[in-house]
Amino acid sequence: MPQTDNVLTEQELFIAGVARELAVFLDSKRDVLTAISPDTLVLLDSVRTLVTGGKRLRALMCYWGWRGAGGKADSSEIVSAGVALELFQAAALIHDDIIDGSDIRRGGPSVHRRFSLLHTTNRWSLDAERFGHAAAILTGDLCLSFSEEVLASIGRPTAAGTRARKVFDLMRTEVMAGQYLDILEEVSGPARPVETAVQRAQDIIRYKSAKYSTEHPLVLGGALAGADEELLAGYSAFALPLGEAFQLRDDLLGVFGDPATTGKPAGDDLREGKRTVLVGLTLAAAGEREARFVDERLGCQELGDAEIERIRAIIVESGALAEAETLIEAYSAKSFAALDSLDVPDEAAASLRALATAAVRRKS
Amino acid sequence: MPQTDNVLTEQELFIAGVARELAVFLDSKRDVLTAISPDTLVLLDSVRTLVTGGKRLRALMCYWGWRGAGGKADSSEIVSAGVALELFQAAALIHDDIIDGSDIRRGGPSVHRRFSLLHTTNRWSLDAERFGHAAAILTGDLCLSFSEEVLASIGRPTAAGTRARKVFDLMRTEVMAGQYLDILEEVSGPARPVETAVQRAQDIIRYKSAKYSTEHPLVLGGALAGADEELLAGYSAFALPLGEAFQLRDDLLGVFGDPATTGKPAGDDLREGKRTVLVGLTLAAAGEREARFVDERLGCQELGDAEIERIRAIIVESGALAEAETLIEAYSAKSFAALDSLDVPDEAAASLRALATAAVRRKS
Numbered sequence: 001m002p003q004t005d006n007v008l009t010e011q012e013l014f015i016a017g018v019a020r021e022l023a024v025f026l027d028s029k030r031d032v033l034t035a036i037s038p039d040t041l042v043l044l045d046s047v048r049t050l051v052t053g054g055k056r057l058r059a060l061m062c063y064w065g066w067r068g069a070g071g072k073a074d075s076s077e078i079v080s081a082g083v084a085l086e087l088f089q090a091a092a093l094i095h096d097d098i099i100d101g102s103d104i105r106r107g108g109p110s111v112h113r114r115f116s117l118l119h120t121t122n123r124w125s126l127d128a129e130r131f132g133h134a135a136a137i138l139t140g141d142l143c144l145s146f147s148e149e150v151l152a153s154i155g156r157p158t159a160a161g162t163r164a165r166k167v168f169d170l171m172r173t174e175v176m177a178g179q180y181l182d183i184l185e186e187v188s189g190p191a192r193p194v195e196t197a198v199q200r201a202q203d204i205i206r207y208k209s210a211k212y213s214t215e216h217p218l219v220l221g222g223a224l225a226g227a228d229e230e231l232l233a234g235y236s237a238f239a240l241p242l243g244e245a246f247q248l249r250d251d252l253l254g255v256f257g258d259p260a261t262t263g264k265p266a267g268d269d270l271r272e273g274k275r276t277v278l279v280g281l282t283l284a285a286a287g288e289r290e291a292r293f294v295d296e297r298l299g300c301q302e303l304g305d306a307e308i309e310r311i312r313a314i315i316v317e318s319g320a321l322a323e324a325e326t327l328i329e330a331y332s333a334k335s336f337a338a339l340d341s342l343d344v345p346d347e348a349a350a351s352l353r354a355l356a357t358a359a360v361r362r363k364s
Numbered sequence: 365m366p367q368t369d370n371v372l373t374e375q376e377l378f379i380a381g382v383a384r385e386l387a388v389f390l391d392s393k394r395d396v397l398t399a400i401s402p403d404t405l406v407l408l409d410s411v412r413t414l415v416t417g418g419k420r421l422r423a424l425m426c427y428w429g430w431r432g433a434g435g436k437a438d439s440s441e442i443v444s445a446g447v448a449l450e451l452f453q454a455a456a457l458i459h460d461d462i463i464d465g466s467d468i469r470r471g472g473p474s475v476h477r478r479f480s481l482l483h484t485t486n487r488w489s490l491d492a493e494r495f496g497h498a499a500a501i502l503t504g505d506l507c508l509s510f511s512e513e514v515l516a517s518i519g520r521p522t523a524a525g526t527r528a529r530k531v532f533d534l535m536r537t538e539v540m541a542g543q544y545l546d547i548l549e550e551v552s553g554p555a556r557p558v559e560t561a562v563q564r565a566q567d568i569i570r571y572k573s574a575k576y577s578t579e580h581p582l583v584l585g586g587a588l589a590g591a592d593e594e595l596l597a598g599y600s601a602f603a604l605p606l607g608e609a610f611q612l613r614d615d616l617l618g619v620f621g622d623p624a625t626t627g628k629p630a631g632d633d634l635r636e637g638k639r640t641v642l643v644g645l646t647l648a649a650a651g652e653r654e655a656r657f658v659d660e661r662l663g664c665q666e667l668g669d670a671e672i673e674r675i676r677a678i679i680v681e682s683g684a685l686a687e688a689e690t691l692i693e694a695y696s697a698k699s700f701a702a703l704d705s706l707d708v709p710d711e712a713a714a715s716l717r718a719l720a721t722a723a724v725r726r727k728s
Contacts, residue, residue, distance in 0.1 A: 098501060134462075142536075187483060
């Protein structure tokens with residue numbers, strides 16, 4: 001079912017509401033930080049820059065979860081939930097970029113890089129990179145606290161509110177544990193059995209990304225609207241495979257994506273040493289010599305363009321890329337089938353379908 | 365007024381309650397993390413180790429703030445608030461140790477160091493130190509989220525609950541902004557006017573430590589018990605100068621403390637480049653040659669024992685140490701005077717007096 005103009009307008013109104021509340025919230029923090037010291041306002045600017053862009057995928061999943069469960073279109077509660085999710089995502093990105101050593105985010109400097117540039121520009125003492133990391137750790141902590149503050153402001157002491165709180169708490173634990181599994185696999189992967197590499201990578205994306213990008217936001221919205229457990233289970237059945245397809249697409253873009261649209265350098269994931277499902281499939285399918293080359297070169301900070309090109313060729317020629325596309329198709333099919341059985345109003349179903357299609361077909 | 369045995373027992377009961385709820389909470393997270401992957405349990409062990417020790421200063425301030433405002437002795441709410449504060453403190457320490465490059469905490473390896481040792485022991489690939497930092501960033505994030513989860517579980521949707529929430533939110537923002545000012549001063553201090561160094565250092569300790577170690581916990585406890593604004597203002601008048609004295613004492617211990625009691629290497633703060641009030645006083649009071657030596661050597665990672673000894677001698681001979689002790693006395697006097705005017709039950713006043721005395725006289 002195609003989206004009608006009405007629905008687009010409603011979604012746009014929600015997104016505008018999220019942007020407005022984000023701005024109001026951050027402005028209120030401007031006063032708090034100014035009282036401490038104007039020197040600290042740069043922390044806020046870093047957060048503001050990050051939350052200004054982005055696809056708002058999580059906020060939108062949350063919104064349609066709410067609407068699908070009977071929540072009203074013009075409600076401040078769901079806007080606050082969207083803001084909390086966007087702030088959480090920003091916090092995760094700030095720390096993720098330190099962890100991955102990513103100097104670029106959405107085409108501009110990442111937060112730790114902004115701070116090290118500030119250090120260099122001002123000719124400050126001691127080490128610029130160290131200062132950048134330290135300042136970005138604190139900015140991420142601040143942003144994580146902001147996220148929580150906004151969620152708590154919803155303040156529904158009802159059973160539905162408690163269910164939503166549980167979703168939010170579980171989401172945070174799973175993301176952080178999943179990210180740990182991700183860095184653990186980077187360092188311990190080469191010593192672990194290659195036969196289980198794909199399974200391990202699938203576990204990682206489930207926790208660090210899939211549940212958190214789609215399932216938890218959708219269920220959070222539903223829970224806030226008081227959805228029953230049956231509907232929430234249906235939401236999970238739709239959104240979890242969608243999130244897995246979403247992250248697999250992300251992995252492909254991290255290796256083959258166009259820097260002009262992804263806003264990240266070409267082959268960045270290879271330099272970071274991400275041991276994705278795509279890498280697992282490659283190690284299993286490639287010849288021994290090729291597999292060893294990939295295994296050894298992953299995560300080398302000084303990986304050159306020619307080596308990135310060779311790894312890409314191995315991924316394609318081993319058939320791993322095609323296998324990954326097949327997996328994305330399979331996850332998508334499972335997700336869309338579950339969507340068809342969801343008992344939600346037509347406009348919510350149509351909007352979720354549009355979001356899902358964009359998530360698995362995206363180029364950035 | 366001396367503490368009676370009754371009061372000691374009540375305080376011990378509270379501390380035992382906090383330890384018990386911490387254990388129960390972390391056990392509940394053990395199940396969540398095991399479901400994700402047993403590999404992630406090491407995150408929890410790191411948190412557990414940190415929250416097992418410590419002086420529980422913040423939890424105790426919170427408790428007596430609660431009791432002073434008429435809260436009941438055997439209440440689960442105040443135990444939860446204490447647990448939330450202890451978890452927040454653990455999260456702050458984990459990230460602080462990364463930022464300061466502190467490999468030792470309470471005589472054992474700090475969290476990032478634990479993870480880099482895990483990497484080395486297992487002979488994993490890539491860089492052990494980088495893995496350690498990344499894993500500790502995530503552990504701190506997890507711990508920060510745990511802290512919030514416990515606070516939210518108190519769930520009082522009353523005016524008193526809202527006031528407590530505001531205190532908690534402000535505390536987090538101030539700590540993170542204050543820590544930023546701290547690292548900013550490390551790198552920008554040498555280029556800023558020496559005449560304002562003491563003032564800048566005082567601003568830093570107010571936000572990164574004083575308010576958060578004593579004032580906010582005490583006010584949080586009072587707010588949870590429904591204290592009126594007059595009592596909360598009295599709490600602040602007592603606890604803020606106390607916190608400032610507490611942190612000044614901390615700064616002195618960071619330079620002159622006995623490693624056997626502080627659990628940190630001798631002169632660690634000098635190697636980290638902390639520009640404390642003590643350092644500001646020294647730069648102002650020492651001769652030009654001595655001041656330049658201190659200014660240039662602060663923050664050098666390879667600062668040797670002889671250099672640390674020379675800096676200590678300059679601090680003593682310039683009279684800065686004596687000035688710092690005088691400041692501690694002045695803050696303490698202000699704090700105890702405010703305590704005398706507090707309208708709280710005798711046992712709360714006596715317990716706050718004992719806590720305050722320990723905080724400014726401590727050796728570790």
